Amino acid sequence: MTEEIIRIGQLDKSFSGVPVLKNINLSIYRGEILGIIGENGAGKSTLMKILAGIYYPQTAGDIFLNGVRAEITNPIEARRLGISLVPQEFNLIRDLPVYNNIFLGSELMKYGITLDKAAMRRRTVELLAELGVTLSPDEQIENLSAAQKQMVEISKALAFHSQVLIMDEPTTMLTHYEIDILFRLVRKLRKNGLTIVYISHKLKEVKELTDRVVVLRDGEIVHDGPTSEVTTLQMAQKMVGRDLSSLFPPKNASVENETVFEVKDLSVPGVLRNVSFQLRRGEILGLAGLVGAGRTEVAETILGLRRKSGGEIRVNGATVSIMEPRNAVRKGISYLSEDRQGSGIITSFSVAQNTTLVSLPKYSNRLFHRIDKRSERRQVDSYIQEFHVKTESQEKRLENLSGGNQQKISLAKSIDTTPDILIIDEPTRGVDVSAKHEIYVFINKLVRENRISCVMISSELEEIIGMCNRVVVMREGTVTGELEGDAISEENIMAMATGAAEEKPA
Ligand SMILES: Nc1ncnc2c1ncn2[C@@H]1O[C@H](COP(=O)(O)OP(=O)(O)OP(=O)(O)O)[C@@H](O)[C@H]1O
Ligand SMILES: [Mg+2]
Known part of the structure; x- marks a missing residue:
């Protein structure tokens, strides 16, 4: 019964x-x-x-x-x-x-x-x-x-x-x-x-x-x-209500050799130990690992949210010093945080206001000291269509959008600063399958057109495997391995993430 x-x-x-x-x-x-x-x-x-x-x-x-x-x-x-x-x-x-x-x-x-x-x-x-x-x-x-x-x-x-x-x-x-x-x-x-x-x-x-x-x-x-x-x-x-195409678009096959972004020996006491990796132009580089492995902490340190005790951050070969996220935007780095509420978006603001929160200067007309509302509206609309954001208008308050739709706006906001380097942490958190596909296609298009190079932090291995040209695996605050091409598999990533790889006799 x-x-x-x-x-x-x-x-x-x-x-x-x-x-x-x-x-x-x-x-x-x-x-x-x-x-x-x-x-x-x-x-x-x-x-x-x-x-x-x-x-x-x-x-x-x-x-x-x-x-x-x-x-x-x-x-x-x-x-x-x-x-x-x-x-x-x-x-x-x-x-x-x-x-x-x-x-x-x-x-x-x-x-x-x-x-x-x-x-x-x-x-x-x-x-x-x-x-x-x-x-x-x-x-x-x-x-x-x-x-x-x-x-x-x-x-x-x-x-x-x-x-x-x-x-x-x-x-x-x-x-x-x-x-x-x-x-x-x-x-x-x-x-x-x-x-x-x-x-x-x-x-x-x-x-x-x-x-x-x-x-x-x-x-x-x-x-x-x-x-x-x-x-x-x-x-x-x-x-x-319809048939679905495959989730992941083909990866960018023409990643260039040039390093656009580099992290060298980054250390934060008790959190990160000598973390190094390089991002090439047109590449999507995955940062994989278990919760607590230090992936988000790497991003936060790059953004100046955590104080590093050692190491360097280089953009196009030049060492940069980033004291706070605002500096990062000026250096061409944009970051989508894993914790939507904790950073960036203001849920009592509208869809449009959130999308252009950081990129607003882009829409200002210097001559008249005014925001070009028309071009702002047009840009916000294009994101709404591209990511199928469900909202009756651009004026709707973000808190009244569904969780997945808030996530899409957060992503749009991080892209709208037209960064060279996009760091995204759990980009498709709570996003449905078809919208995921649209987001993957969009990011893929940006790297193919050489508009961005991307560091993708994700706990969804499927996403790492489906999207990344190369994967850096972390465990306990340090890099434990790197995988490329066909070697990017769930088995290999998990072995490095859990430490099983080191226990195996060589
Ligand atoms: N307080 C509210 N005021 C106005 N509209 C709302 C409010 N709460 C929800 N909505 C609208 O109701 C619809 C359904 O939202 P809901 O949050 O239930 O979706 P969901 O199925 O949980 O989606 P997701 O997978 O993205 O979390 C959305 O269009 C949303 O904008
Ligand atoms: Mg929901």
């Missing part, structure tokens, strides 16, 4: 008259792992935010919990009803420690009057241990990496006994090892009778983990059935 926990009946949701969810009918059962997939902007997060009490009320329709009609008016109420959400965008308070964040709004109390800090810290240690994370409960959020923040979000959702655990893109910042731990945990929770709703663009994960898959397209459910009955390709096709 399968027991229905949640039933959603004829649900609609509109934002200022624009329908986002249309006539949703969905049952969710006890002890299942339900996958929800769909293109960027299809309505996945909106549906889950309604269940988690973040968007209330829905425009029409009903939600039944264990057979009883429920009004889920706010997140605390949702938690009380046994529904927890790991949100797609981090929702943590930067200057509070980990344990405070986990219990925010539902603090544990002693004698009903004082905060029970000891109990909260103890429970936090337990939760983190369960996730295989070594992290102090007292660490401030602002000191955490994106992966660690994601682990805190997951712990926060697990902190309370819930019936339904919703995970909206929980693995975008995690690598193989951490994903393994998470999957094991999710399966254990299912065994204990918990229901897990799992949203992801990584269709392989959805195939591997879930029991049933629901496909949303333009706010409607277009498929609902057992995961075992569909392949990942069929999932992708149901999402986009």
